[in-house]
Amino acid sequence: MLAVPLAASACPAIIFDTDYRSDCDDVGALAMVHALQDTGKVTLLGAIATTTGPHVVGAIDAVNTHYGRPDLPIGVVAPEEGLNTTLNSDDFASTLANPQNFVSHQTNATAPASTALYRRLLHAAPDRSITIVVVGGQTAIHRLLISGADHDGDAIPRTGQQLVAAKVRELVIMGGHFTDPGFAEFNICLDLKAAQHIAREWPGRVIYTGFEIGEEIRTGAALTHPETNPVARAYERYCGTTGGAGVIGDRQSWDQTAVLIAAVGDKWNGRTLWKISPPQAIEFDEIGRALITPSTTGNRHFIIQSDPLMKHTEIAAIISELMTAAPKTPGPRPLQQSR
Numbered sequence: 256m257l258a259v260p261l262a263a264s265a266c267p268a269i270i271f272d273t274d275y276r277s278d279c280d281d282v283g284a285l286a287m288v289h290a291l292q293d294t295g296k297v298t299l300l301g302a303i304a305t306t307t308g309p310h311v312v313g314a315i316d317a318v319n320t321h322y323g324r325p326d327l328p329i330g331v332v333a334p335e336e337g338l339n340t341t342l343n344s345d346d347f348a349s350t351l352a353n354p355q356n357f358v359s360h361q362t363n364a365t366a367p368a369s370t371a372l373y374r375r376l377l378h379a380a381p382d383r384s385i386t387i388v389v390v391g392g393q394t395a396i397h398r399l400l401i402s403g404a405d406h407d408g409d410a411i412p413r414t415g416q417q418l419v420a421a422k423v424r425e426l427v428i429m430g431g432h433f434t435d436p437g438f439a440e441f442n443i444c445l446d447l448k449a450a451q452h453i454a455r456e457w458p459g460r461v462i463y464t465g466f467e468i469g470e471e472i473r474t475g476a477a478l479t480h481p482e483t484n485p486v487a488r489a490y491e492r493y494c495g496t497t498g499g500a501g502v503i504g505d506r507q508s509w510d511q512t513a514v515l516i517a518a519v520g521d522k523w524n525g526r527t528l529w530k531i532s533p534p535q536a537i538e539f540d541e542i543g544r545a546l547i548t549p550s551t552t553g554n555r556h557f558i559i560q561s562d563p564l565m566k567h568t569e570i571a572a573i574i575s576e577l578m579t580a581a582p583k584t585p586g587p588r589p590l591q592q593s594r
């Protein structure tokens with residue numbers, strides 16, 4: 256299969272859209288965004304939480320604050336009947352949002368609605384400047400896309416569709432499975448109707464990094480100091496429930512692959528990380544399986560593993576280095592810590 260080159264812009268302006276309490280790879284991915292900003296590779300404009308667990312905004316803010324960026328806006332989706340936005344587990348969010356453990360100031364109660372924040376950030380941005388990275392369900396981008404002009408009286412004259420067409424350069428989604436046609440992937444199924452709509456209607460290029468890409472890339476065990484680093488603490492809490500209690504362990508790196516693609520495309524220091532598929536038409540069927548049809552006029556793509564050109568362990572080393580990089584300008588620590 257021929258692959259197409261993927262040129263990253265010099266310094267993408269990123270909105271990070273996350274289901275930040277179902278798995279610790281979201282926390283690792285957010286840490287990567289901050290580390291990439293510390294080295295001038297991206298600019299983080301804000302975060303969107305697609306889960307409505309009571310501590311999710313505080314838990315995102317704790318990591319932003321750890322990296323010295325406490326003022327980044329965080330939007331949250333409002334719950335809706337029939338939509339599973341409150342996930343079953345709360346492995347790390349309450350721990351990260353606890354002010355005895357880490358400093359944070361924003362909460363679910365103070366956070367703007369996801370659609371309001373998306374529209375405000377897009378409206379204020381230069382044309383074709385924004386890269387959206389979605390590492391959870393697609394509820395928030397769906398609501399953005401179908402929002403009307405002057406949504407909730409925001410005085411922004413464009414519809415969501417018009418804003419996206421004008422302002423968004425690229426959408427990178429962790430979701431789907433592109434080598435197993437029978438696999439209905441978790442993020443797609445979190446809000447299947449949204450994922451189907453985005454695949455059909457998003458007015459620009461979409462790159463999917465499938466389950467199979469991050470599955471073999473294991474990171475996390477190199478994190479240290481969970482008493483002061485909320486990223487390490489999340490991995491300790493999460494891997495404590497899936498591995499050994501209280502142990503910082505490795506975890507699959509699904510969400511981190513989306514951040515790496517958004518930041519640097521298909522190359523890292525001149526080496527090819529993975530291949531990008533030729534243009535496709537991509538849909539998701541009634542249970543969430545990806546349907547792929549080559550299309551010369553399509554603008555959907557998926558990631559193809561380039562191993563052995565770049566081994567999983569080599570990509571893991573790149574991600575791990577970013578996840579464990581010390582903040583350039585560390586934020587404050589709590590006066591009294593509970594451990």
Ligand SMILES: [Ca+2]
Pocket residue numbers: 273274275278280281390391510
């Ligand atoms: Ca996720």
